Amino acid sequence: MARQVFTVSQVNRYVKRVMEADALLAGIFIEGELSNFNAHSSGHLYFTLKDANAAISGVMFKAQTSNLSFAPKNGMKVIAFGHLSLYEKTGQYQIYVEIFEPAGIGGLQLAFRQLCEKLQAEGLFDEERKRPIPKFARTVAVITSPTGAAVQDIIRTIRGRNMSTRIVVIPAKVQGDGAAVELTQAIKRVNAWGMADVIIIGRGGGSIEDLWAFNEEILARAIAASKTPVISAVGHETDFTIADFCADARAATPTAAAALATFEDEQVAAYLENKQMTLYKNIRNILRTSQENIQDLRQSLVYEVKSRIANEWQLLNHHQNLLEKVSPYAAFRRGYALVHDIHGETVTSTKHLASGQILNLTWASGTAQATITTVKDI
Numbered sequence: 254m255a256r257q258v259f260t261v262s263q264v265n266r267y268v269k270r271v272m273e274a275d276a277l278l279a280g281i282f283i284e285g286e287l288s289n290f291n292a293h294s295s296g297h298l299y300f301t302l303k304d305a306n307a308a309i310s311g312v313m314f315k316a317q318t319s320n321l322s323f324a325p326k327n328g329m330k331v332i333a334f335g336h337l338s339l340y341e342k343t344g345q346y347q348i349y350v351e352i353f354e355p356a357g358i359g360g361l362q363l364a365f366r367q368l369c370e371k372l373q374a375e376g377l378f379d380e381e382r383k384r385p386i387p388k389f390a391r392t393v394a395v396i397t398s399p400t401g402a403a404v405q406d407i408i409r410t411i412r413g414r415n416m417s418t419r420i421v422v423i424p425a426k427v428q429g430d431g432a433a434v435e436l437t438q439a440i441k442r443v444n445a446w447g448m449a450d451v452i453i454i455g456r457g458g459g460s461i462e463d464l465w466a467f468n469e470e471i472l473a474r475a476i477a478a479s480k481t482p483v484i485s486a487v488g489h490e491t492d493f494t495i496a497d498f499c500a501d502a503r504a505a506t507p508t509a510a511a512a513l514a515t516f517e518d519e520q521v522a523a524y525l526e527n528k529q530m531t532l533y534k535n536i537r538n539i540l541r542t543s544q545e546n547i548q549d550l551r552q553s554l555v556y557e558v559k560s561r562i563a564n565e566w567q568l569l570n571h572h573q574n575l576l577e578k579v580s581p582y583a584a585f586r587r588g589y590a591l592v593h594d595i596h597g598e599t600v601t602s603t604k605h606l607a608s609g610q611i612l613n614l615t616w617a618s619g620t621a622q623a624t625i626t627t628v629k630d631i
Contacts, residue, residue, distance in 0.1 A: 272337055288301045312348075335349045373498075468494050473499045
């Protein structure tokens, strides 16, 4: 029988075809510890998965890394899903990973902590960024499972507090594959609608795996970007999710979220009464202030008028004194008289006077007529 000789390339191609045709190896989950981890500049991830007795090489291409919910590191225990094939160039078989997830509760807690640190550093948890929850919401959008207990608790609580509040339920998966995407899309639909005053997003309690959709980055960013205020109501009092940290308010339970989002009729009456009392108080304060201002203005005006009158009297007296000094009557009171000739001309000297000339003399108390008998020049 003739011997058949194959090249290395032919053998590797054959083995590769056999491996890729095997249904078991075409989609397999492998749990192991990461080692030799290398995040290449190309965006691809290269690593080794190992346990106590064996190791297998692996690669995750850049297109799949966008689905990572945590930052892989050496020493982590992970579960990788992908297919096995042969890398012909080296003759080494490896797993081509499509999905990575932390293995066990410890891994989920690690992913939770890493995403918390990332979003907190970006400011998504900052109180200054968060919007106030409206006191009197007329329309409440509820994003949750339409068949869960949470939606019934929310509706019952809102109806018990205020029958006029409009409730709009946007159904979405709250756990399992695709839940975070559905919840994110629901938030975007509510914002595009623009008629809701507040959003309640949540579900009842559960394990960390059950609640994991509310720890996904895509949902956290949608909550932070929402124009409509968001109340997170995930689990019970001891359960915290990343959605709680990004939301504008966190309620311990769906029932508490419903109470936070709505108001009772008695609250409206008390609110209006308080506003009325505040209005009356402000009006009284304004009137009292106005009266005080008017009184101050009246006093200022009276003072100003009195000051002006006093100044005018003082000025008048000054001018009167000046007139007194130059008035001929002042001279009259000192014994002087005003002299006119018979033609009414004022006589200011003896130059043109003659004996026998008649003159008219005027004093302050009356007039007299005199005849000159003698004229003497000085």
